[in-house]
Every structure is written in C-alpha cells, then in structure tokens.
Amino acid sequence: MPELEGEHAFVGELVGDRAAAWDVSGELPLDLLHKLGARGLLCAEVPASFGGRGASSLESGEFTAYVGSLCSSLRSVMTSHGIVAHTVRRFGDRTQRRRFLAELTAGKIAGVGFSEPGAGSDLSAMQTRIEPDGDSFVVNGEKKWLTVARYADYLLVLGRHGDAAAAALIPKDTPGVQLTLVENPMGCRAAGHADVRFDNVRIPAEYVLGGGGQSMSMLFTTALSYGRMSIAWGCVGIIRACLQAAGTHAQNRSQAGVALAEHQLVRRHLAELFLAEQASTRVCEHASRRWDAAAPDMGVMAVLAKHTSATGAARSAATAVQLLGSAGAQDGHVVARAFRDAKLMELIEGSNEISQLILADHVLSVTG
Ligand SMILES: Cc1cc2nc3c(=O)[nH]c(=O)nc-3n(C[C@H](O)[C@H](O)[C@H](O)COP(=O)(O)OP(=O)(O)OC[C@H]3O[C@@H](n4cnc5c(N)ncnc54)[C@H](O)[C@@H]3O)c2cc1C
Structure with missing residues (x-):
C-alpha cells in the first residue's frame, strides 16, 4: 500500500x-x-x-x-x-x-449515465439509443442524476444498440448534449449532478467502446460492480469521520458535571460506531481481495461490501448526530454532511432492497 x-x-x-x-x-x-x-x-x-x-x-x-x-x-x-x-x-x-x-489519468474528467426517467433500479427499461449512422454513431435519450456531469469532459452513456447494448464516451461539448443541474441535492451536494439530454448527438465510431453490440447485463454488472466497491470503501470513510467526531466530542463536552464519555448510554454509541467501522472495513477488505483475485464471487462480494458499508454509514451518521447534539446540527458540519451523504448511499449502485435481492439470489444458488 x-x-x-x-x-x-x-x-x-x-x-x-x-x-x-x-x-x-x-x-x-x-x-x-x-x-x-x-x-x-x-x-x-x-x-x-x-x-x-x-x-x-x-x-x-x-x-x-x-x-x-x-x-x-x-x-x-x-x-x-x-x-x-x-x-x-x-x-x-x-x-x-x-x-x-x-x-x-492525465486530468480529463468523466462521469457515467445509466439512470433514466423510467429506468432506475430496473435498468433493463432503459430507452437511450446508440445507433450507427454512416461512419458515425448517433445518440438519443435522457439520463438522470449524472454525477460529475458539471465538471466532466466526457460522459459515458450506456444505451440500446439494436437488440444489444453499447457504451459511448461522449465529449460533453458535442452539439445536442444539454445539461440541467440537479438543484439542492440532499447530499453529496458538490458532486456536480445533472440530468442530461442527448438529442441527435453524433459521435465518431471510435468513441463507442468495442464498437457496440455488448451484452446489456454484462455492461451494467461490470460498471456497477466497480461502483459498488468504490462506494463501499467511501462509506468506510464516512464511518471513520463519524467515529472521530463522536470520540472527540464525547471527551471534550461535559454535562451533569462529567464528560459525555462518562455516561454509559453515550459509551454505547461509541461502541456501535467502532463496531460499524470494523465490520465494514473487514467486509470491504475481503471483497477487495476477491476482486484482486478475480474470484468467481467478486460481484456478489462487492454487493455485500456496499450493503454492509452503506447501511453502516447511514446508521453511524445518525448515531454521531445524536451524540453531538446541537454541536453537529448545522449544514457543512462533518456529521451533518455524513448524515445526508450516507443516506443517499443506501439508494445508489443498487438500493438496499436491490442489494438484498441479489444477496438472496446468491443464497439460493449456493443452497440449492
Ligand atoms: C446522489 C446520487 C447520485 C447518483 N449518481 C448517478 C450517476 O452518476 N449515474 C446514474 O446513472 N445515476 C445516478 N443516480 C441515480 C441512481 O442510480 C438511482 O437513484 C438509483 O438507481 C435508484 O433509482 P430510482 O431513484 O429511480 O429509484 P426506484 O428504482 O424508483 O426505486 C424507488 C424505491 O423502490 C425500491 N425498489 C425498486 N425496485 C424494487 C424491487 N424490484 N424490489 C424491491 N424494491 C424495489 C427501491 O429500492 C427504492 O427504495 C444517482 C442518484 C443519487 C441520489
């Protein structure tokens, strides 16, 4: 490391x-x-x-x-x-x-668009089309909540291509690309989310990865698995920030004549934060080792890691806000940010419910 x-x-x-x-x-x-x-x-x-x-x-x-x-x-x-x-x-x-x-790796910035107005958890409902036209490709569709769009040089757009799928790397300044920034997002407020329309966006064939004709499920699973690993580890970071803020505050703030840390119910909060940090870290480490070994269960381990860390982060952030009381109850404060940011991690890259469905499928496949 x-x-x-x-x-x-x-x-x-x-x-x-x-x-x-x-x-x-x-x-x-x-x-x-x-x-x-x-x-x-x-x-x-x-x-x-x-x-x-x-x-x-x-x-x-x-x-x-x-x-x-x-x-x-x-x-x-x-x-x-x-x-x-x-x-x-x-x-x-x-x-x-x-x-x-x-x-x-040299400074260009990129974001990725899967979600559409009618395709959130169910990406198979995607309507965006990436079709050949002469020696170029034309992209038509609408993507929702595209993170980084505001800062990006490239937008990677996933869409239909005949009966299969394609991924097109579109320079953001291409004619026909139209951004509408998401206003006042609940969390990750500076991540540059935007809804993006693609109206007859013409790109050279060399911007369509592998020339198109990909399996839709393979494309989604590959892209989402990386995202799940990254979010899982990011949530470990949220939990660590909450643990640090809570531990410091519990020792520095006194009520009823003693430090908060002397109250048993406050100590329980600290123990719960530590448990979440350790459990999430260990599950993420395991998933990363499976990923590095390209193990057959790397995809399901990424889901397990993301679910464990995202739920752990949402719970830990709520605990930290509780422990800090009014001291953390302000926009921008580390635990207030954690509270809003962590909740959104339970929705994306497969919501809690979608993760549970995938984990249940795994259980059925190994116990059948
Ligand atoms: C902060 C943030 C960043 C994002 N960044 C991106 C990005 O960069 N690129 C991108 O493409 N998208 C992005 N999104 C969109 C995100 O991927 C979707 O919000 C997510 O896939 C969920 O889709 P949805 O919001 O349409 O919810 P829905 O799919 O409508 O789900 C609503 C609720 O119903 C539940 N539900 C849905 N289907 C089922 C089912 N079969 N069984 C049980 N429960 C179900 C869900 O779990 C959820 O609780 C982002 C969203 C947010 C909030």
Whole structure:
C-alpha cells in the first residue's frame, strides 16, 4: 500500500478544511479535480502500462476511504470517474484503451449515465439509443442524476444498440448534449449532478467502446460492480469521520458535571460506531481481495461490501448526530454532511432492497 498511502497527505492538504464550504456552496474547485486527475488518483486502479497508478482494489479502497472521510462529494467524483476508466478497460478495444485511459489519468474528467426517467433500479427499461449512422454513431435519450456531469469532459452513456447494448464516451461539448443541474441535492451536494439530454448527438465510431453490440447485463454488472466497491470503501470513510467526531466530542463536552464519555448510554454509541467501522472495513477488505483475485464471487462480494458499508454509514451518521447534539446540527458540519451523504448511499449502485435481492439470489444458488 505504500505508494498510495503517500498520496493521503497530498489529498489531505488539497482538501484542508474546505469540504464544509463546498457542501454549502454546492461546488468543488475544478482545478483540484484536474490536479487529482493528472496524478491518476481519480482512477488509481488503471495499470501503469496505460499511464495509471496500477493500484490493487485493496490499495485503492483504503485511499477511497480516506477521501470519503474528508468529502463524499469528492469521493463521488472518484467513484464515477473510476467506473468510466474500468468500463473503458473492460470494453474498449486496444486503441480506445490506449487513448482514453491516457486521458483519464492525465486530468480529463468523466462521469457515467445509466439512470433514466423510467429506468432506475430496473435498468433493463432503459430507452437511450446508440445507433450507427454512416461512419458515425448517433445518440438519443435522457439520463438522470449524472454525477460529475458539471465538471466532466466526457460522459459515458450506456444505451440500446439494436437488440444489444453499447457504451459511448461522449465529449460533453458535442452539439445536442444539454445539461440541467440537479438543484439542492440532499447530499453529496458538490458532486456536480445533472440530468442530461442527448438529442441527435453524433459521435465518431471510435468513441463507442468495442464498437457496440455488448451484452446489456454484462455492461451494467461490470460498471456497477466497480461502483459498488468504490462506494463501499467511501462509506468506510464516512464511518471513520463519524467515529472521530463522536470520540472527540464525547471527551471534550461535559454535562451533569462529567464528560459525555462518562455516561454509559453515550459509551454505547461509541461502541456501535467502532463496531460499524470494523465490520465494514473487514467486509470491504475481503471483497477487495476477491476482486484482486478475480474470484468467481467478486460481484456478489462487492454487493455485500456496499450493503454492509452503506447501511453502516447511514446508521453511524445518525448515531454521531445524536451524540453531538446541537454541536453537529448545522449544514457543512462533518456529521451533518455524513448524515445526508450516507443516506443517499443506501439508494445508489443498487438500493438496499436491490442489494438484498441479489444477496438472496446468491443464497439460493449456493443452497440449492
Ligand atoms: C446522489 C446520487 C447520485 C447518483 N449518481 C448517478 C450517476 O452518476 N449515474 C446514474 O446513472 N445515476 C445516478 N443516480 C441515480 C441512481 O442510480 C438511482 O437513484 C438509483 O438507481 C435508484 O433509482 P430510482 O431513484 O429511480 O429509484 P426506484 O428504482 O424508483 O426505486 C424507488 C424505491 O423502490 C425500491 N425498489 C425498486 N425496485 C424494487 C424491487 N424490484 N424490489 C424491491 N424494491 C424495489 C427501491 O429500492 C427504492 O427504495 C444517482 C442518484 C443519487 C441520489
């Protein structure tokens, strides 16, 4: 882990104490994203042969947790950008991998669009079309809540292609791409979410990964699995931030003549936070090891990790807000941000319910 561990200080210094202000203003500084991107830190698992940092999932996970402990909006940018890089690695041809991974590790920023007005949990209802027309492709459709869209150079759009699927990397300034920023999101407020319309957007064939004709379920599973790993580790970071804030406050604030930490019911909160942090970390470590080994159960372990960490983060953030009382009950405060950010992690990359359905399918497949 040494190489990325050295980057903690770099990111820590860049972020400083500004995450609260970004949460309130709803915007991240673009130059900061470019600095991180140009060091390959927004998609650290891209191999060195393609210009990346070549980090394992475990190394990248611990780094993601650190960023998640500082600012979930920034971590969301890492997750989305990382999904794009992972999808390019898996579905791009040799020329596309060389070109786009070099750009994604040199400062260009990217986000990914799956969700549509009629396709949330059920992505098979997707209507966006990516169809060949002469020597180019034309994209028509509408994507919802696309993280990073505000800052992105590229939008990776997943759509229908004949009876199959395709993933197109669309430069955001292409004519026909129209963004509407999501106003006042409940959490991850500075992550640059937008709804995006694509009206007859014409792109050269070399921007469609592998030329199209992909299996829709393979495309979704590949992209979402990376996102689940990243969110899982990001939620470990949220829990760690809550643990730190709660532990410090419990020792520094006194009520009824003693530190809060002397009250048994407050100590129970601290124990619960520690339990959540340890359980989520261990499950994430296990999932990352399975991912690094390309084990057959890597996909289901990613779901297990995401579900454990997201539910752990939502519960831990509520506990931390409770423990801090009015001291944490303000926009921008680390536990207030955690409370809003963590709740949204229970909705995305497969909601709690969708995760439970996948885990139940796994149980049935191994007990049948
Ligand atoms: C902060 C944030 C960032 C996002 N970023 C992106 C992004 O970058 N790219 C992108 O494409 N999308 C993004 N999204 C959209 C996100 O992927 C969807 O919100 C998510 O897939 C859930 O879809 P939905 O909101 O339409 O909810 P729905 O699918 O309508 O679900 C609503 C509720 O019904 C439940 N439900 C649905 N189906 C079932 C079922 N079969 N069984 C049981 N319960 C069910 C769900 O669990 C949920 O509780 C983002 C959303 C948020 C909030």
